[in-house]
Amino acid sequence: MKKILVVEDNEINMYLSCSILKSSGYEVIEARSGEEGVELAIKEKPDLIIMDIQLPGIDGLEATKRIRESEADGEIPIIALTSYVMAGGKKKALKAGCTGYIEKPINPETFMGEIEKYL
């Protein structure tokens, strides 16, 4: 079973992501801050990370950078959750080391399709 790390501070969004991912048959690891996300990414070596950008403490971009720095071998796909109001969110996310991005709000109908492109 593939492991997916979700870094998200909002409980509802976390529940939503987890529901979709679990129903599609993935194992989900939950992190509620950037720091926790970095720690779990290094420790658990997930197959994919879903990274919210707006996070308390270090944000998703910073967390992504740290994860990329810690990696010795192959990259873990990191999908950024960007917000509509953020200009150039995609570019910023890609620059920080993300593999792809999904604009919020999550649409359950297309969510898995987007994710599975990177697995």
Next chain:
Amino acid sequence: MNKLTKNKTTVLVLTSAILFGIIFWILDGILNFYFFREYLRFMIFQRPETLLESIVTNISFHALFVRISFLVACVIAGVLTAIFINRQKKVEEALRESEEKYRTLTENVNVGIYRNTLGPEGKFTEVNPAFVKMFGYKSRKELLSINVADLYQTPKDRKKFNKKMLSEGFVMGEKLQLIKKDGTLLIGSVSAVAVKDEKGKVQHYDGIVEDVTELWQAGEELKKYHEHLEELVKKRTSELEGKTGELEQANIRLQELDRLKSMFIASMSHELRTPLNSIIGFTGIILQGISGEITEDQRKELTMVKNSANHLLTLINDVIDVSKIETDRVELFIEEFNLADLMQGVKESFKVAADEKDLKLSLEMPERLIIKSDERRVKQVIMNLVSNAVKFTDRGEIEIKVRKEDKRVEVSVTDTGIGIKKEDMKKLFKQFSRIYVEGRPVTEGTGLGLYLSKKIVDLLGGQIKAESEFGKGSMFTSTFPLEYREVKV
């Protein structure tokens, strides 16, 4: 020479000749007396025979000569005198004529002309009728009897006037406050010269006075107006300064409000969207059956919830965009991207909606078309155009065509929808303008879509236009430069 002067000359010559004749006759008499005396003496002391001889030889010729000489002398003297007298007369006449001319001039002219003596009081020695009339006196005589100083309103002015006349020798257009006989004010413009004798001593003043009372009064009136105006300007200026201060205060408050507004929008956009995330997300989950089977009714109702939530999301996004555009806070993110990918994505996202209405949705474009622009904003505009086409077309097809031109790319969206009436065309790109079509249910929308699209296209340096025939369909065409260049506004 006229007849009169000719006669006069004749009289003169005759008179002079007669006069000289008398004088010479007397002289001749005296001379004759001398010869007579000589004769007597000869008669007494000489011989008588020699008397006749003496008369013939001496007196006759002598007398004849003397008389002829007298006559000639008389005529010459007469003529000379006549010429002299005549010339003198002519000079006098010319002088009199000239005097006459100037007298009539000074008498008829409308300017007061005067001559007066020096001294603190001063007396007029000459005034013209205009002067008399100007000051309201009965006669020239009456004026000559008063003092010059009596015509001044304040004695000081007379002193000043005298001082100036003595030091400079003249005044030009000096405005003096004078008094008429009836005591009313007369503003006189006086020009005068100090007339000097051979030794350089001032004899009297010759001058002219003009009545400029009305002019002066008008000037005073004007001055008053001017002062009033200045006062008014001062007052207004201070009022304006006050207003400026208020405005500055208001401006500071406005800036603060603007900052608060931006903060409000930023925070609201986040706060409003977070709950929407869960509404849209969980409706989706339930609709997909992830959390268990649902009935058809539930599906129908939940779909409505989802659609409403999506509409609300669009509304929020549009409002945020409008507020950004209106406060010039749109951040463009320019990068190279493949427009073909973007177009495919747009087509994909409308596939379901088009299928539901049984509309044919086609896309015609080059396989690869790299442009440099703001990808998300370009997508927003095209999404808006296609969304409108789908929304307002009930049967037929929607054609999306992308054409590369020299320096720009043209995206056109053509539909076979309801079309737009001519009178509604100009409302198209206005904010919150919605076009209602009779007999058609009000379509959901914010009334901001095309307004935003136009603003965004403007920002990106492109153009947007619409062509339509009511009842047949519409074509919206938007162009974007292949390479975005910042437009300095």
